[in-house]
Amino acid sequence: MAHSLEEKHKETEIPREPDVESLDATSVRRGDILSLEHTDPVLNAKMHLVNDTIDEIGFTTYQAKLFCLNGFGYATDSLLLLIQSIIATNAGNEFNPSYPKALTIAVYSGMLLGALFWGMSADIIGRKFAFNFSLLFSAVFAIVAGAAPNWPVLGLFVALSAFGAGGNLVLDTAVFLEYLPSKQQWLLTLMAAWWGLGQLIAGLFAWAFLPNFSCPKGGPCNKSNNQGWRYVWYAGGALVLLMSLLRVTIIRLKETPKYLIGEGKDEQVVETLQAIATKYNRPCSLTLEKLQACGVTGEATGRRKSVGAHAKKRFSLGEVGTHIKGLFETRRIAISTSLIWFSWLLIGLAYPLYNVFLPTYLASRGAQFGDDSEYTTWRNYALVNFSGIGGPVLAGFMCHSRFFWGRRGTMVIGALVTMVFFFAYTQVRSASQNLGFSCAINFCLNIYYGTLYAYTPEVLPSVHRGTGNGIAIGLNRVMGIISAVIATVANTATAVPIYICAALYILMAIVAAVFPFEPYGSRSS
Numbered sequence: 001m002a003h004s005l006e007e008k009h010k011e012t013e014i015p016r017e018p019d020v021e022s023l024d025a026t027s028v029r030r031g032d033i034l035s036l037e038h039t040d041p042v043l044n045a046k047m048h049l050v051n052d053t054i055d056e057i058g059f060t061t062y063q064a065k066l067f068c069l070n071g072f073g074y075a076t077d078s079l080l081l082l083i084q085s086i087i088a089t090n091a092g093n094e095f096n097p098s099y100p101k102a103l104t105i106a107v108y109s110g111m112l113l114g115a116l117f118w119g120m121s122a123d124i125i126g127r128k129f130a131f132n133f134s135l136l137f138s139a140v141f142a143i144v145a146g147a148a149p150n151w152p153v154l155g156l157f158v159a160l161s162a163f164g165a166g167g168n169l170v171l172d173t174a175v176f177l178e179y180l181p182s183k184q185q186w187l188l189t190l191m192a193a194w195w196g197l198g199q200l201i202a203g204l205f206a207w208a209f210l211p212n213f214s215c216p217k218g219g220p221c222n223k224s225n226n227q228g229w230r231y232v233w234y235a236g237g238a239l240v241l242l243m244s245l246l247r248v249t250i251i252r253l254k255e256t257p258k259y260l261i262g263e264g265k266d267e268q269v270v271e272t273l274q275a276i277a278t279k280y281n282r283p284c285s286l287t288l289e290k291l292q293a294c295g296v297t298g299e300a301t302g303r304r305k306s307v308g309a310h311a312k313k314r315f316s317l318g319e320v321g322t323h324i325k326g327l328f329e330t331r332r333i334a335i336s337t338s339l340i341w342f343s344w345l346l347i348g349l350a351y352p353l354y355n356v357f358l359p360t361y362l363a364s365r366g367a368q369f370g371d372d373s374e375y376t377t378w379r380n381y382a383l384v385n386f387s388g389i390g391g392p393v394l395a396g397f398m399c400h401s402r403f404f405w406g407r408r409g410t411m412v413i414g415a416l417v418t419m420v421f422f423f424a425y426t427q428v429r430s431a432s433q434n435l436g437f438s439c440a441i442n443f444c445l446n447i448y449y450g451t452l453y454a455y456t457p458e459v460l461p462s463v464h465r466g467t468g469n470g471i472a473i474g475l476n477r478v479m480g481i482i483s484a485v486i487a488t489v490a491n492t493a494t495a496v497p498i499y500i501c502a503a504l505y506i507l508m509a510i511v512a513a514v515f516p517f518e519p520y521g522s523r524s525s
Contacts, residue, residue, distance in 0.1 A: 065251050075197050121466070186397075189410075195453075202385065261297070339514065389446075457469050
């Protein structure tokens with residue numbers, strides 16, 4: 001009889017599904033961002049307790065370390081992406097390939113498979129494995145790429161290095177977000193500054209090695225007189241290797257609490273959060289009893305049964321289907337997921353058309369202005385990439401301000417301002433204008449790009465976050481492959497890609513304005 005009373009008491013502890021109609025917009029913003037979507041009330045209740053605890057502990061040195069270590073993944077992605085575009089011409093002069101844009105297809109194919117593999121594995125086996133090993137995998141093949149004996153082998157190593165890097169953008173945001181207090185959630189946008197830093201490093205490597213160690217224009221080109229592009233790969237790979245070692249030596253990453261909640265591992269959640277609180281002398285009121293009192297996640301409650309975190313067989317197509325289905329579990333979540341994926345398709349075409357093929361355009365404009373030397377081309381390229389660091393920094397402060405309408409407003413403003421500079425760039429008539437507008441464009445487009453990177457994991461359900469983020473970035477890579485095909489049949493030295501990019505950014509602004517969720521003032525679920 002006592003046992004029955006205890007069970008009845010526990011049942012009354014399970015949070016009831018709130019009446020959506022009775023809640024105004026203000027109350028929604030004060031809670032967890034997906035708490036009113038009725039996916040799994042028990043999971044929502046536990047997630048709320050975890051969010052309360054992370055807020056109670058606050059921002060510590062642990063999160064500061066994660067900001068840097070996860071930022072390495074951002075830097076690696078942009079570094080390797082731009083290195084292949086930087087060295088393509090010089091390596092092509094040596095190997096005389098029949099398909100010059102093959103490296104672009106190789107890098108985007110590798111990043112596509114990497115985003116899907118590491119993203120889905122994050123929901124199936126956890127975030128920790130990819131965090132520890134993806135950069136190391138990428139570093140090894142980036143170094144080996146510098147020793148490639150021919151074009152096909154170079155393409156293979158580029159694809160393999162990109163496979164490792166491609167998963168970082170999926171996991172870096174998820175891992176950092178799932179440890180962040182709500183007051184510091186805007187740092188997720190600021191972390192995209194590491195992307196600009198990776199671009200800058202790629203530009204500096206090109207500026208340092210290519211002008212001095214490349215074969216002369218119009219002259220014979222072989223391995224002995226064309227070592228510059230190989231040095232760029234060696235330097236880039238060595239830097240990524242260093243970053244991968246720092247990841248496993250500076251911090252011993254524990255599996256994220258929000259992933260563990262979805263797994264039903266309440267005891268490990270409490271142990272992880274209490275360990276952080278103890279180490280940094282912070283309060284932590286979460287107990288195992290509080291979590292268990294909420295009930296068991298995934299059980300039928302309220303009006304319907306939730307999708308759940310896993311299929312019956314963990315390693316199966318059904319498991320993948322479960323995570324994809326979870327991204328469309330309610331009408332608002334389905335709309336949000338669809339618009340996010342569409343945005344990644346748009347930026348996936350606009351970004352490569354402008355930035356990946358920027359060296360070609362800069363060189364052509366330099367020729368028009370009377371200076372097409374490699375030194376000037378790569379100096380300008382480094383300066384343009386340096387300007388990209390400031391975009392996410394500004395975006396971080398904008399999305400944290402009500403004045404700019406949060407994340408959605410920041411993306412709308414970033415996209416529209418970028419569009420204006422794109423149209424203005426077609427009227428450039430001098431070398432200084434060329435450099436100035438190129439820097440302005442890279443600064444502004446990273447306002448939008450950096451915010452979209454942060455917004456995506458913020459509004460995805462935690463148990464399906466890796467899959468949703470992986471597919472989003474995977475779609476981005478698909479468009480990168482398509483852009484390489486476009487570049488093969490079109491002339492990227494003309495202003496046509498600039499006009500196309502401008503039109504795409506107008507569409508991106510419209511889509512951002514109608515996103516159904518606004519993370520400002522809310523906490524990720």
